[in-house]
Amino acid sequence: MRRRRTRRRSGDYFIGMVDSYSRRPGYSKRRRRSKKQQTQLYIRRGIIVAVCLLIIVAIVWIMASIIGGISSCVSNCSSDKEPAEETTTKTTQPATNTPPVTEEGIALKKPYIDDNGADGELITSTLYLWNKAAYNLFGYSESAVNYYAQTVNSFADTLEDVTVYNMVVPNHTEFGLPQRLIDGGVSSMSQADNLTAIMNATGDNVIDVNCYTNLAEHNTDYIYFNTDHHWTGLGAYYGYTAFCKEAGLAPMDIEGLEKNTIAGFVGSFHDICNSNAAYGAAETLASNADVVEYYTLPNYTYATMKEDMTSEPQIVDVYYPASPGSLTYGTFCWGDVAEFVISSDAGTGKKIALIKDSYGNALAPYLTANYDEIHILDFRYWSGDLKSYLTDNGIEELLILNNVMSANTALNTDQLAALLG
Numbered sequence: 001m002r003r004r005r006t007r008r009r010s011g012d013y014f015i016g017m018v019d020s021y022s023r024r025p026g027y028s029k030r031r032r033r034s035k036k037q038q039t040q041l042y043i044r045r046g047i048i049v050a051v052c053l054l055i056i057v058a059i060v061w062i063m064a065s066i067i068g069g070i071s072s073c074v075s076n077c078s079s080d081k082e083p084a085e086e087t088t089t090k091t092t093q094p095a096t097n098t099p100p101v102t103e104e105g106i107a108l109k110k111p112y113i114d115d116n117g118a119d120g121e122l123i124t125s126t127l128y129l130w131n132k133a134a135y136n137l138f139g140y141s142e143s144a145v146n147y148y149a150q151t152v153n154s155f156a157d158t159l160e161d162v163t164v165y166n167m168v169v170p171n172h173t174e175f176g177l178p179q180r181l182i183d184g185g186v187s188s189m190s191q192a193d194n195l196t197a198i199m200n201a202t203g204d205n206v207i208d209v210n211c212y213t214n215l216a217e218h219n220t221d222y223i224y225f226n227t228d229h230h231w232t233g234l235g236a237y238y239g240y241t242a243f244c245k246e247a248g249l250a251p252m253d254i255e256g257l258e259k260n261t262i263a264g265f266v267g268s269f270h271d272i273c274n275s276n277a278a279y280g281a282a283e284t285l286a287s288n289a290d291v292v293e294y295y296t297l298p299n300y301t302y303a304t305m306k307e308d309m310t311s312e313p314q315i316v317d318v319y320y321p322a323s324p325g326s327l328t329y330g331t332f333c334w335g336d337v338a339e340f341v342i343s344s345d346a347g348t349g350k351k352i353a354l355i356k357d358s359y360g361n362a363l364a365p366y367l368t369a370n371y372d373e374i375h376i377l378d379f380r381y382w383s384g385d386l387k388s389y390l391t392d393n394g395i396e397e398l399l400i401l402n403n404v405m406s407a408n409t410a411l412n413t414d415q416l417a418a419l420l421g
Helices: 002-009 011-022 027-091 142-158 172-176 179-183 191-201 212-217 233-247 268-275 279-286 359-369 386-392 410-420
Strands: 121-124 127-130 133-136 163-169 206-208 259-265 290-295 301-306 314-316 339-344 351-356 373-378 397-403
Touching (some): 142 163, 142 397, 163 233, 191 212, 206 233, 212 233, 233 290, 290 359, 339 359, 351 386, 359 397, 386 410
Parallel strands (some): 163 397, 351 397
Antiparallel strands (some): 127 133, 301 339, 339 373
16 A cells, blocks of 8 residues: 555656556557647648748738838929929919010010000001000011011121121010900010011021010010100110120129119100090100100210211210100110211220111110120111121121011011112
8 A cells, every 4th residue: 555655656657657548448549640630730830820921021021112102102292292383483473573484495475464454545557555655566477577587697698707696676565565455356466476486587697686585574664665666775775685695795784873864755656646636645645754764874985976878977975965855765876877886995895786777776875885886877877888887897796686566577678688789
């Protein structure tokens, strides 16, 4: 009894129990089958664990890809958004009264114009009155464009050693008359399209001066007269700066110059209204009379003038001391004379000839900052041999300047072409 109890207390008892159970009938077979099942269970579990790990790895990889894609999208969307915001800012520019102007090569767009919604009045077939100002309505043909461009090209072809510039100046209608009125029946064609066509038709040896853009950018300034068909001294200055850009010149700075004014100017449009018995329109324009402004030039200057080809030259000041009235624009270079040569102490050693209509009068004085001599020839009255004149005076630059109405008038182009003989 005591020995048996002792055996139970020993570790051999448990071993003997196992051995005795293993020796029971049928146990060994069941035992082997249980181990096999257990092994299969382990295998299945291992497969499940491996599959789960693969699924987890796949999920992590997919999540990383999604997060990376989102980050890339956010980055790209942010960079794409910035130009859109910039474009929006530019297109809302008219609200600040700064006209949007686009220029791609030679492509011009009419600027923003304030419109009070008032109706206008047609005075003649080409003169329109609106908002106490008169506007010269414009029309052109393809043949007129080609004729003028070919004439300018002939200057560059004939004057081989002379740099030829071409500037056609738009008039007030383009920058002052609202598109609403034109769309409503006022017959005036696009000057932007016309100037584009002319500049595209000139040859590679002609340097086109795009003054349209400069004027459009300042169309809310006093750049055209209300009662006259010309641009003002300020408008001519913006044309001059456009020329300097093409010629590679530093323009005169007018900020510190003394400004002279002559009030009470009622010009050509007022005269037309009177001659057509449109006295009410004439009174309206008279109530909105213009002011002629010009600047005291920073250089010492004087001019030699020939009123026509038969008159004796006389020495005069650059500006004529005009009085208020209908001829006050004649302040600039004494109006339309055949030949007007300005000498300046600019000290550049450069000379230029300016072949022009009356729009050139207001621009010419600014050239005194860049040229020692400015030879102003009005093609309507000057009838010399241009090639010989340029050679004799040592002139190597030529600016042909006309307003848009003149450039599209065949008679004027005939007179311009005649200078080449």
